[in-house]
Amino acid sequence: MAGDAPIEQNEGRGQWTSSLGFILAATGSAIGLGNLWKFPFITWENRGGAFVLVYLLCIVAVGLPIMMAEILIGRKTQKSAVGAMKEAFGKRWGIVGGWGVLAGFVILSYYSVIAGWSLFYFTKALGWSMSGFPQGAQLGDDFTSFAAQGGLQIGLSGLFMAATMGVVLSGVKGGIERTARILLPVLFVILILLLVSALSMSGSGQALSFIFRPNFSELGMDGLLEALGHAFFTLSLGMGAMITYGSYVAKDQSIVKASGVIVVLDTVIALVATIIMFSVIFSVPGMEEQVGGSTVGMLFISLPELFYSTVPFGRVLAPAFYILVAFAALTSTISLLEVVAAYAIDEHGIGRKKATLMTGGAIFLVTVLCALSFGGSSGLSAFEIFEGKAGVFGTLDHLASNWLLPIGGFLITLATGWFMTREDSEAELALGGVPAWYSYGAWRFFIRFVAPVAVGAILVAVIFFGVDFS
Ligand code: PFF
Numbered sequence: 441m442a443g444d445a446p447i448e449q450n451e452g453r454g455q456w457t458s459s460l461g462f463i464l465a466a467t468g469s470a471i472g473l474g475n476l477w478k479f480p481f482i483t484w485e486n487r488g489g490a491f492v493l494v495y496l497l498c499i500v501a502v503g504l505p506i507m508m509a510e511i512l513i514g515r516k517t518q519k520s521a522v523g524a525m526k527e528a529f530g531k532r533w534g535i536v537g538g539w540g541v542l543a544g545f546v547i548l549s550y551y552s553v554i555a556g557w558s559l560f561y562f563t564k565a566l567g568w569s570m571s572g573f574p575q576g577a578q579l580g581d582d583f584t585s586f587a588a589q590g591g592l593q594i595g596l597s598g599l600f601m602a603a604t605m606g607v608v609l610s611g612v613k614g615g616i617e618r619t620a621r622i623l624l625p626v627l628f629v630i631l632i633l634l635l636v637s638a639l640s641m642s643g644s645g646q647a648l649s650f651i652f653r654p655n656f657s658e659l660g661m662d663g664l665l666e667a668l669g670h671a672f673f674t675l676s677l678g679m680g681a682m683i684t685y686g687s688y689v690a691k692d693q694s695i696v697k698a699s700g701v702i703v704v705l706d707t708v709i710a711l712v713a714t715i716i717m718f719s720v721i722f723s724v725p726g727m728e729e730q731v732g733g734s735t736v737g738m739l740f741i742s743l744p745e746l747f748y749s750t751v752p753f754g755r756v757l758a759p760a761f762y763i764l765v766a767f768a769a770l771t772s773t774i775s776l777l778e779v780v781a782a783y784a785i786d787e788h789g790i791g792r793k794k795a796t797l798m799t800g801g802a803i804f805l806v807t808v809l810c811a812l813s814f815g816g817s818s819g820l821s822a823f824e825i826f827e828g829k830a831g832v833f834g835t836l837d838h839l840a841s842n843w844l845l846p847i848g849g850f851l852i853t854l855a856t857g858w859f860m861t862r863e864d865s866e867a868e869l870a871l872g873g874v875p876a877w878y879s880y881g882a883w884r885f886f887i888r889f890v891a892p893v894a895v896g897a898i899l900v901a902v903i904f905f906g907v908d909f910s
Pocket of ligand 1: 469470471472473474475544547673674675676677679681772773775776
């Protein structure tokens with residue numbers, strides 16, 4: 441049994457130094473562009489309140505149980521995605537782990553392009569803070585020409601990928617955990633400062649009621665399913681990231697407590713980011729109509745100008761905001777690469793350094809294609825497999841959100857609920873103690889029935905009704 445493996449073997453694979461170390465690393469994986477870039481936008485598109493409520497339900501009823509299941513599989517087997525699925529459920533289930541590795545590969549290849557943008561806007565914001573915001577600037581036009589500069593796009597995403605690889609090759613403790621321990625507290629502090637400033641703005645009341653006052657007539661079926669799809673993305677579920685991170689958790693730590701903390705932190709941060717952005721937007725007359733276009737628009741076109749024209753202490757907060765986005769993205773790209781690298785390490789016996797360089801290098805080749813798909817190359821920008829999703833970037837985002845994560849999540853849920861004995865899952869979840877709110881029976885009900893039905897609904901929606909979550 442994996443639990444009896446010699447200590448040296450576990451140490452050779454790496455292990456978090458403590459429960460807090462794991463929680464920070466996993467929370468770092470969860471909090472990312474999904475919280476700061478996607479969630480505010482889909483909340484906007486779906487007209488707030490009712491969507492947010494449904495999203496919260498999805499997090500509790502589907503996200504939390506699957507989070508616990510993935511960590512459980514990883515910790516029980518002490519193996520990364522492919523090896524863990526094979527050992528826990530039988531050889532054939534290895535393919536589900538392989539599916540996750542593919543998802544990590546695909547998501548990282550496009551995610552690092554947007555992450556690179558945050559670095560660029562950080563330097564731009566620093567410049568504006570020092571020399572003043574340019575009068576009459578056309579940020580929309582500037583953004584379009586920035587996105588179309590192929591060389592710059594490749595350079596920025598390459599820089600981000602290099603940072604990610606640097607962390608992953610330094611190992612679980614010295615690289616991943618240490619980075620999360622440093623970046624996450626900085627991220628929380630910046631977010632609190634931004635929140636205080638945003639709440640003092642005139643639009644904050646309107647923002648709060650937009651986000652928290654449900655109006656169910658505004659929510660359609662596709663909004664409901666979008667909430668469910670986003671719950672996977674934001675919690676890094678459905679692709680074995682939490683299996684992999686779970687495999688570095690020691691046997692005396694509580695999976696239930698850790699999962700609760702990770703899920704709550706991710707949700708709070710998504711809500712806080714949304715309150716900040718909407719407070720700013722509602723404080724400027726006429727801004728509401730302008731924002732509509734795209735998520736990218738909200739983050740990189742509307743917000744920069746508002747920081748300098750409207751936000752209290754905006755000159756200090758603007759660069760802080762973009763470095764926050766970069767930090768949040770980095771702790772997520774690390775986990776995406778770790779899923780792929782750990783597969784090479786565990787299943788092919790390749791050393792960590794070599795595995796990181798090989799997998800990171802291979803992913804970067806696809807990143808180059810994504811980086812050129814915002815106008816840098818007309819062929820790559822027009823490339824279309826899924827209707828209405830032009831460009832390599834749009835295609836891969838659609839592929840991951842609509843297919844890879846929901847299918848991976850569905851199979852992981854089925855496996856844990858129906859192909860692992862009650863004794864095994866109960867014993868693993870009980871290790872390290874459980875908090876007062878937890879009931880094994882409830883978890884088992886959710887993982888066997890509620891989560892598979894909900895995730896199955898996403899798949900049916902995508903396959904038969906063409907609903908889009910990206
Ligand atoms: N959870 C990340 C976000 O919200 O940005 C995205 C992500 C990271 C998805 C890691 C999947 C993953 F394995």
